[in-house]
Amino acid sequence: MMGRTIFIDPGRCIGCQACVSACRECDSHRGKSMIHLDYPDEGHSVASLPTVCMHCEDPVAPCAEVCPADAILVTADGVVQQADTTRCIGCANCVNACPFGVPKIDLQAKLQMKCNLCYDRTAYGLAPMCATVCPTGALFYGTLDELRAERPGVQVADSFTFGTTTVSTGVAMVVPADKVRWPVPGGLPVVEINGRDVR
Amino acid sequence: MTEPPQTAEPSPPSGAAPAPGPAPGVTADGGPSPQAPAAVRRRAVLAGTAVSVLLILAIVFGSRLLRDFDSALLPYAVATVFLAFGVAYRYTVWISAPGARRLFRQGWRSFFSAANFRRAPTALPRMIATYLGFQKFLGARSHARWAAHQLLFWGCLLAAAITFPLTWGWFTFTSATGSGPGYEMRIWGFEIIGFDALGFLGWLMFHGLDIAAVLVIAGAAYFLWRRMKDRGAITGQRFAYDLVPLIALVVISVTGLLLTFSSIFLHGGGYQFLAVLHMVSVVFTLIYIPFGKFFHIVQRPAAVGMQLFKYTSRRTGEGEGEVLVCRRCHEPIDTAPYVANLRGTMRDLDLGFDEWAEYCPRCKRVLRGAAYLDHVKKGFK
Numbered sequence: 007m008m009g010r011t012i013f014i015d016p017g018r019c020i021g022c023q024a025c026v027s028a029c030r031e032c033d034s035h036r037g038k039s040m041i042h043l044d045y046p047d048e049g050h051s052v053a054s055l056p057t058v059c060m061h062c063e064d065p066v067a068p069c070a071e072v073c074p075a076d077a078i079l080v081t082a083d084g085v086v087q088q089a090d091t092t093r094c095i096g097c098a099n100c101v102n103a104c105p106f107g108v109p110k111i112d113l114q115a116k117l118q119m120k121c122n123l124c125y126d127r128t129a130y131g132l133a134p135m136c137a138t139v140c141p142t143g144a145l146f147y148g149t150l151d152e153l154r155a156e157r158p159g160v161q162v163a164d165s166f167t168f169g170t171t172t173v174s175t176g177v178a179m180v181v182p183a184d185k186v187r188w189p190v191p192g193g194l195p196v197v198e199i200n201g202r203d204v205r
Numbered sequence: 206m207t208e209p210p211q212t213a214e215p216s217p218p219s220g221a222a223p224a225p226g227p228a229p230g231v232t233a234d235g236g237p238s239p240q241a242p243a244a245v246r247r248r249a250v251l252a253g254t255a256v257s258v259l260l261i262l263a264i265v266f267g268s269r270l271l272r273d274f275d276s277a278l279l280p281y282a283v284a285t286v287f288l289a290f291g292v293a294y295r296y297t298v299w300i301s302a303p304g305a306r307r308l309f310r311q312g313w314r315s316f317f318s319a320a321n322f323r324r325a326p327t328a329l330p331r332m333i334a335t336y337l338g339f340q341k342f343l344g345a346r347s348h349a350r351w352a353a354h355q356l357l358f359w360g361c362l363l364a365a366a367i368t369f370p371l372t373w374g375w376f377t378f379t380s381a382t383g384s385g386p387g388y389e390m391r392i393w394g395f396e397i398i399g400f401d402a403l404g405f406l407g408w409l410m411f412h413g414l415d416i417a418a419v420l421v422i423a424g425a426a427y428f429l430w431r432r433m434k435d436r437g438a439i440t441g442q443r444f445a446y447d448l449v450p451l452i453a454l455v456v457i458s459v460t461g462l463l464l465t466f467s468s469i470f471l472h473g474g475g476y477q478f479l480a481v482l483h484m485v486s487v488v489f490t491l492i493y494i495p496f497g498k499f500f501h502i503v504q505r506p507a508a509v510g511m512q513l514f515k516y517t518s519r520r521t522g523e524g525e526g527e528v529l530v531c532r533r534c535h536e537p538i539d540t541a542p543y544v545a546n547l548r549g550t551m552r553d554l555d556l557g558f559d560e561w562a563e564y565c566p567r568c569k570r571v572l573r574g575a576a577y578l579d580h581v582k583k584g585f586k
C-alpha cells in the first residue's frame with residue numbers, strides 16, 4: 007500500500023535539527039515544529055531518531071479512533087490530518103493513545119497539532135519540508151522505486167508491533183535485509199528503563 | 206520478550222490487527238460514520254423522533270393551541286422540527302462511538318455529582334463561561350479569531366433567542382390601542398412587559414435582528430477573509446465543510462438587513478422576493494446544522510464535560526486525585542482517572558497497546574528508538 011511517502015532511515019540521521027527548523031516553516035502550522043528528534047541512547051551514543059506521523063493505516067489512525075470529537079480527519083489519500091480547529095476540545099486522548107508519540111497539544115488554545123505530511127505541499131506534488139532539507143537522506147520522500155533507484159537493494163518495513171498489536175503504517179522505515187520478515191518492534195513491551203532491565 | 210516473534214510471516218495487508226475495515230467513528234470525511242451499526246441507527250431515529258414530537262407538542266401548547274401561531278412562519282417552524290430531529294439523531298450516533306461514549310459518561314457523572322458541587326460550586330459555571338460563552342481558549346489561537354467568533358456567537362445567539370420563540374408562536378406583541386405605540390410582549394400568553402414602540406426599548410425590540418445581522422456579518426466576513434488568505438486555514442480546506450457555513454451566514458444576514466431596508470426606505474419594494482430568499486437560506490441552514498461544521502455548536506459542550514472530569518478527578522483525595530506520571534521519566538501525563546478512561550476507550554477499540562498510555566509521548570519515541578537500536582540495526586550502522 008506504499009505510495010509516495012516518507013522513508014525514515016535512523017541510521018543516516020546525524021541529529022542536525024535541519025528538519026526541526028524546516029518543519030517550523032510549514033504553512034499549515036507556521037512557527038511551530040511538529041517533527042520530533044530524540045536521542046534513544048542519550049549519554050552513550052549519538053544515535054538520533056526523527057519521528058513524523060506514521061499515518062497509520064491498520065488499525066486506521068488510532069489517534070482518530072480515540073478522539074471523542076471526531077476531530078481527526080483521514081483524507082482519501084490516507085493522510086491523517088491535524089485536528090479540525092472547530093471540533094478539537096483539547097482532551098489529549100490522541101496524544102496519549104498514539105503508539106508513536108506523535109501529536110502535540112497546545113493546552114492554552116485547546117488544540118491538538120501534528121504532522122500532516124505537509125499537506126499544503128504534498129497535495130500539490132511537492133516533498134514535505136523535512137525531507138526537502140535533510141542533508142543525509144535519513145528522511146526521503148518518494149516512491150519505493152525512487153528510493154531503490156538511489157539505494158539499490160534497500161529494504162523497508164511498514165508494520166510495527168506494540169504488545170500484541172501490529173500497526174501498519176503509510177510511512178515506512180528502512181531496515182536491514184535480514185529484518186524485513188517481521189514487524190519492527192515498537193518499544194512495547196518495555197524491556198529496559200534507564201539501563202535497568204525491567205522485564 | 207526481547208525479540209519480536211521470529212516465526213511471524215510478513216504481515217498480510219491487514220496485519221495481525223483484529224477486524225480490518227473502517228473503524229467506528231472514523232470516515233474519509235471525518236464526520237459521523239455513515240456505517241454506524243444498525244442498532245445505533247435505530248436508537249438515533251428513536252431519539253430524533255422523540256425530540257421532534259416533544260418540540261411539536263411544545264409548539265402547539267406554547268402557542269396556546271396555535272392561536273398565537275403565525276402561519277406565515279410555518280416553513281421556519283417546520284425547519285426547526287427537522288433541526289431537532291437531525292440534532293438528536295447525530296448526537297446519538299456521535300456519543301455511541303467508544304471515545305465519545307466514555308467521555309460523555311464521565312462528563313455527565315462529574316456534572317451531576319453532588320460531592321463535586323459541594324467541593325467546588327463555582328467550577329461548573331466558570332467552565333461554561335470560559336469554554337462556551339467567552340471561548341477564552343480561542344484567544345490563544347489568535348485574538349482576531351477570538352473576536353470574530355465572539356461576534357458570530359453572540360450574533361447567532363441573539364438572533365436565535367428572538368426568532369425561535371417567534372416562529373413557535375411563543376412570543377406575541379399585542380397592542381390594546383390597535384396599532385401602538387403602546388405594546389405588550391407576551392410569552393405563552395402571559396404579559397411580560399409593556400413598552401413604547403417609539404422608545405429605546407421598542408427600538409431594540411424591533412431591531413434586535415438587525416443588530417444580530419451586523420455582528421454576524423462582521424464575524425463571518427473576517428473568517429471568509431481568513432479562509433482566502435491564511436495558508437494554514439487553506440490547507441485541506443473543503444468548500445462544503447468550510448465555506449458553505451460562512452456563505453450561508455452572510456446570505457441570511459444580508460437578506461435580513463435588506464428586508465428592514467426595504468420596509469423603511471423602499472416602502473416594501475422587493476420585499477416579497479427578499480423574504481423568499483431569506484427564508485430559503487434560513488431553512489437550508491437550519492436543516493444543515495446537524496451535518497456540517499455547525500454541528501460543533503452541539504458538540505462543544507463536551508469540552509466542559511471533559512474539563513470538569515479532569516478538574517474534579519484532580520481534586521478528589523484518597524489516591525484517586527493523583528496525577529499519573531510517566532513510568533519511565535516521571536513527567537506528569539494526566540490524572541489517573543483520565544488515563545484509566547483512555548485505556549478503557551483503547552480496549553473498546555481493540556487497540557491492544559493501552560498499557561502504552563502510561564508512558565509519555567517522548568518516552569514512547571525513545572523506547573521505540575532503543576528497540577530499533579537493539580534489535581533492528583545494531584548501533585544504527
Ligand code: HEM
Pocket residue numbers: 091092093336337338340343346350354357358361362428429432447450451498499501502503505506
Ligand atoms: C457552543 C458555543 C460555541 C463554541 C464553544 C464554538 C467554538 C468554535 C471553535 C473552537 C471554532 C474554531 C475557530 C478557530 O480555531 O479559528 C469555531 C468556528 C466556527 N464557529 Fe463556533 N462555537 C460555538 C458556537 C457557534 C455559533 C452559535 C455559531 C453561529 C452559527 C458558530 C459559528 C462558527 C463558524 C462559522 C466557525 C468557522 C470559522 C472558520 O471558518 O474557521 N459557532 N467555533
Ligand code: SF4
Pocket residue numbers: 058059060061062067068069070086103104105106107108109120
Ligand atoms: S502515528 Fe500517531 S498521530 Fe500518526 S496516524 Fe498513527 S496514531 Fe495518529
Ligand code: SF4
Pocket residue numbers: 069072073074075076077078089093094095096097098099100101111117118
Ligand atoms: S485533543 Fe483534540 S484531536 Fe486529540 S483526541 Fe482530543 S479532541 Fe480529538
